[in-house]
Amino acid sequence: MGRYLAITGGVGGAKLALGLAHVLAPEEVLFVVNTGDDFEHLGLTICPDLDTLTYTLADLSNKELGWGRADESWNFLGTLSALGGEVWFRLGDRDLALHIQRTQRLKQGATLSEVTAETGTHLGILHRFVPMSDSPVRTVVETTDGPLAFQHYFVRDRCAPRVTGFRFAGIEHARPAPAILEWLRDCDGVIICPSNPFVSVDPVLAVPGMREALLKLPVVAVSPIVGGTAIKGPTAKMMAELKVPATAAQVASHYGDLLDGFILDQADAALHGCLGLPTVVTQSVMLTLQDRIDLARVALRFLDDLKSR
């Protein structure tokens, strides 16, 4: 029995989160989710990373598409297109219900933490997951074409523009969601899931007070870069454009003194013992549910080893 905190972004992070949810009881883990990806679209507040984790934990994720909700239909989007509406962000009929309900509850004065908890309850999710903050933070991708709202960069423009940096608009007014601070008062360790360091994990770490609180705890991260490429998403492309090596070593160095340990994939076994901090080597590419559970166990054992050193 322990109390862990896991930081997660989109699809890759949610895979390990699901593994952790299989290994840990609901009272043993708090998932903290990036909200820098959130945006306002068609009058709705959309929280892609929260939604990915929600659908993953509720066993409602769309395995064919790799994003969105299972058993989805697209009649809304098809009709919106016929009416001349904006359809670059693909909203399924079922998925839409979550965005509309969330937007309504926020308008009624509920916090994002409260709405997220309500959603979890309605979908039968026993584990707790919270947004990094109840204040809106919006990741801006600086590119050679100018600044782009994250979803415009990521979905509309398919990560084509060349990245020069990132900004988290609103971060100065953000505070960690209340459950996070409470949880950190009695926490055995932190797992940074294999999400994009720049746009999934950095927004979480940039919330004022977050990094300072985490520095007091054992923290391990799972590399999202394996053998020089990203398992999913634009991490490696971003690193190339930022003129840093697209390597697991670079990711560890990016997190700096926050990390007490780093989990490498077998493909990067050569880095073991070379990063200036404890590492373990394992199969970090998660194809099956068992892979997710195995990686969760490795990460938890690693944290416990680090504590007893």
Next chain:
Amino acid sequence: MGRYLAITGGVGGAKLALGLAHVLAPEEVLFVVNTGDDFEHLGLTICPDLDTLTYTLADLSNKELGWGRADESWNFLGTLSALGGEVWFRLGDRDLALHIQRTQRLKQGATLSEVTAETGTHLGILHRFVPMSDSPVRTVVETTDGPLAFQHYFVRDRCAPRVTGFRFAGIEHARPAPAILEWLRDCDGVIICPSNPFVSVDPVLAVPGMREALLKLPVVAVSPIVGGTAIKGPTAKMMAELKVPATAAQVASHYGDLLDGFILDQADAALHGCLGLPTVVTQSVMLTLQDRIDLARVALRFLDDLKSR
């Protein structure tokens, strides 16, 4: 070749409007639609009577349900229900697209007339239809249970509360939509479709300047009451609760000096010649498309007869 204006509310009115659209060329008729039924729901501006006419003229109305859009699916609503959302107003997946697109365009500063025209263009509707006003007007049903927003009375509470009167909130600031005033400068006659006089037609007539403008023109109405009952909706129930006879004669008297002629169903043939204004007797119950076309022809011929007297 003439220029006519037709006032319409929900399903009954839209039937005659469809008949008129088959008989008249797009440049010969302007449909003016009640917006007192409009309401804000789930963050969306919903205009039920505009939508009914839209779907009717686009041949997209749901003939099985008698309301809403054809070829509809309900995955949004089912999911919203599972999330604890408000589902008393049944929004289909395709129908939802119209509400979201309209709400977006209004937020962007478009007028309701502009959005309505855009919708018509996208759906290939050649005839022109406009809201009675671009300013929001909201019908409030006064009942023995207190005041109710129209859709709360009509849909949520299924017309159960006892009606004591009506109020059109915002009517004092409303002006007829620009196209109406322009059209009325050169108009041969007005047809009031068989819609509820209290909550479909009265809001239109109550827009400041509307009744005065219509008084200068030949106006005929089709009775929505046939043989003492309403073909559809709560008209007869309302009349009973307002303690007036639920008769076609009472409807004619309700419109008063606005009317130059009144169209009775065969079931009310006994009233012919007894109402103190010209009447014609015809089959006003519209079951088939041909019924709609036939009634449209009767109404237009009646208007032309009244002009040549």
